Amino acid sequence: MFSLVLVGTLGAWLGFANPVLQFPLAALAFPLALTWIGLRAISLKQAFKFGWFAGLLAGIGCYYWMVIPVQTYGGLPWFIALPCPVVLAAAMGIYYGLFSVAMYQAGQKLEGIPLCLLAGLTWASLEMLMGWLFSGFPWTNLASAFAPWPFAIQGAALLGAYGLSGVLTMLAVAALLFSTYRSTLYLSISLSIGICAFGVLRISHFNGPKASYPISIIQGNIDQGAKWDPEYQAATVKKYATLTLQAISHFHPKVVIWPETAMPFYFQDKTPYKKAVQILAKDSRTPIITGSPAYKVIDAKARKYVLYNRAWLVDDTGRALQRYDKEHLVPFGEYMPFEEWIPFKKLVQAAGDFVPGDNNQPIIIDGVALGMLICYEGIFPELAQQQVERGASVILNISNDAWFGETSAPNQHLNLTILRAVEQGRWLVRSTNTGISAFVDPLGRITAMSTQFKAEHLNAFVAPINDTTPFHRNYDLIARSIYALTVAMYGLFVFGARRKEQ
Known part of the structure; x- marks a missing residue:
């Protein structure tokens, strides 16, 4: 069993983005090994134990970067920071332990293709639960490992990322069983x-509108440890302004995108820094979208207020009338879940204590609707679905991955976000503080990408698109069908077993 744990662990470590070498196909070894554990187990307890252990080790290798924001920027000692990825991996390992249990049970009743089908449905169902339960954390979505190979992820336009993960799991299990069945x-x-033929054909026959809408991304590369120091505020604004003027002089974009919390002050307040940004947009006749914290006063006398992680549009007249407040906050980073029961404060103190926004509409510039996703909102399919449902013709993701340092997290984050472009059939514009900033076409191909930890502007043309993908049109039906088919197949096992015993 330990050899299977090792196979699954190495498959996850090499299959997902990592600091050494990513080989997407290796990711299939993860569900393959978990299935094999279930089929070889002699008891339900053994199946769960070794499936959970494989998930634990795989998760530690994929989540190790958590130590950086917790210790370096959270100000917590190493003996608290170091266990964080282990605790998260242990929690996520429960899902993988349950998958091995499911394969243990199914292996006693099914064989061949039905077993492969149930494995795929179970995996997809568990990934959907990962994206929802306890606020959700679908970071190790199997389909995201294949984002570097655009031909392999086109199925997301039909079934979504979770559905595609199920198909990939079916493939892995079928490869495992081929010598027997x-x-x-x-x-x-x-x-x-x-998978390959559909991907190649879809890419080669894609006939979307011509990319003719110019957008510039500004990557400021501001030191995360210094950006909130008041002494650096003027330098930060000046740096973004300089890079913006360079982009405008070279490219003449319709809009310039600055990252999440690019402005380290309350943009809604009347300050010289806000005035400088407004003058820049007005004088250059170029709208700017920028992130900054925001607040809403609840009780002025009691000095009670709530904070938002906000994106502002400063239009070409210098007015800031449209905005987006982040809806899906990072637990233990941007807010503290179960605060009354947990005896410690947030793991990343510098991030702020935020409340989620609601009823956000796309930001509209000259008739083009930009569907906003802030930071790790880009890893949740339902949020991109919601923005497109509300009319977004381009998806815009602003983030600040400086928290992760020189780890594999920015690459993992990018790979997850790329799937939103394919699912929704939209151009994706991704602006980050230190990288990786990128333009991604509706097929998941990166057309322009920044260099990490370099201050630069990135320019490209995109195409606003109003057509929708089969996944978008059948979003609810696909999710319900996956759950229903999974439950139905397990129900048939139970019914069949009881009838046979009678």
Whole structure:
């Protein structure tokens, strides 16, 4: 069993973005090993134990970067920071332990193609639960490992990232069983050809509108440890203004995008820094979208207020009339869940104590609707779905990945966000403080990408798109069908077993 744990762990470490070498195909070894653990286990307890252990080790390798924001920017000692990725991996490992348990149970009743089908449905169901339960954290979404290979992720336009993960799991399990069941050999070959052929054909026959809408991204590369120091505020504004003027002089964009919390002050207040940004937008006749914290006074006398992680549009007249407040906050970073029961404060103190926004509409510039996603909102399919449902013709993700330092997290974050472009059939514009900033087309191909930890402007043309993908049109149906089919198949096992015993 320990050898299978090792296979699954190495598959996750190499398959997902990592500091050494990413080989997406290796990620299939993760569900393959978890399935094998379940099929070889002699008890439900053993299946869960080794499945959970494989998930724990895989998670530690994928979440190790958590130590950086907690210790370096959270100001907490190493003996608190170091266990954080282990605790998270242990919690997420429960899902993988349950998957092995499911395969243990299914393996006693099913064989061949039905077993592969149930494995795929179970994996997709568990990933959807990961994205929802306890606010959700679908960071190790299997489909995201294949984002560097655009041809392999086109299925997300049909089934979404979770559905595609289920198909990839079916492929992995079919490959595992082919020496025992001839039918699974045919299934593995068919799925491999189908995924590749559909991807290649969709890419080669894509006939979207011409990319003619110019956008500039500004990557300020501001030191996260210094950006909130009042002494650096003027230098920060000046740096973004200088890079913006360079972009405008070279490219003449319709809008310039600054990252999440690019402005380290309350933009709603009347300050010289706000005035400088307004003058820049007005004099250059170029709208600017920038992130900054915001507040709402609840009780002025009691000095009670709430904070928002906000994106502002400063239009070409210098007015800031449109905005977006982040809806899905980072637990233990931007807010403290179960605060009354947990005996410590937030793990990242510098992030602020925020409340979520609601009923956010796309930001509209000259008739083009930009669907906003702030930071890790880009890893949640439902938020991109919501923005497109409200009319977004381009998806805009602003983030500040400086928290992660020189780890694999920015690459993992980018790979997850790329799937939103394919799912929704939209151009994705991603602006970050230290990288990775990028322009991604509706097929998940990166058309322009920044260099990490370099102050620069990135320019490209995008195309506003109003057509929707099959995934978008059938979003609710797909999710319900995955859950319903999973439950139905397990229900049939239980019914069949009881009838046989009678």
